[in-house]
Amino acid sequence: MSAPFLNVYYKRAVATPRACYICNKPTTIVLSTQPVLDFIYTCDTHLSDPGFATLQAPAVSPTPSASTEEIAKIKAEWEAKQKKKQEQAEKEKKDEGDKKDEKKDEEKEKAVSSPKPSSPAPVAGGSTTPKHDKYVLHRQFYTMRLTEHRRRRQQKEVDALAPKLSGAGLSVPKQMG
Template structure:
């Protein structure tokens, strides 16, 4: 029985922390095989150590994520541009109305000033809401152990299986030889 050298990084609750396999400090990070056949606790600092494991990078997923981010950014910029154009057209139409009716100019100026005072904080809020939060740099989720550590995991798994088999054999009464029934 061979375990593939693909390990997924998972986090557990702080109350479930156990000793790291390398340094024996309490850790909430676990490396587990995709089939859930083997797992062990490891410190996050060991995951960054290239002598212990290397991340398996899925280039297709990264490319798809970057493409999605670019599409979102393009869509956001288009909306901002359309909004600016709409505001610009509204200003031009207001200027055209002001030139046609100079008598009501003073009333409109006072109304426009009130609208601008009210709209300024709202515009800033809209701009702040539209900017997407910068995603933090994600840590790799899939790792491959270095040869020596992978071999240690295989050996440990084999030893556990052998110990289990031996316990089962010893608990079976047919395993031991029976007392001879014939005379010598």
């Protein structure tokens, strides 16, 4: 059976201090797994101890962020395509007649104004997600956490199953007569 959670913990800060897992001093630093199945309150000094946990090197982003030159180039290409579309639309509408000429002017005004608001939209990047330090616990501490997690899960199963069991074997039988 595989472990219920990986040995990868993320350092996070919390508002209310709790006792450290090692020394019981109040701390606001917690290590938690990504789907929060396990968490450990720990002091900053214990995080620097290689006998407790080791800091993982930050992973290099597989998709590098676009530079400002690349963004400007793509923006210019997009604007050129939009101008071509507008010119084609104007040619088609001139052929249709004077009736639709008024509508063309209105659409032209709308088309001219629409690219301007859309250009600031790509500015929002993926850098808004917070970055947390990634730690790996020492194997003995990780084993202790797995054992404690297993014990809690088994206790929940026992508590859920206990009311379903009858009390047939628990009482002393009455003597007949």
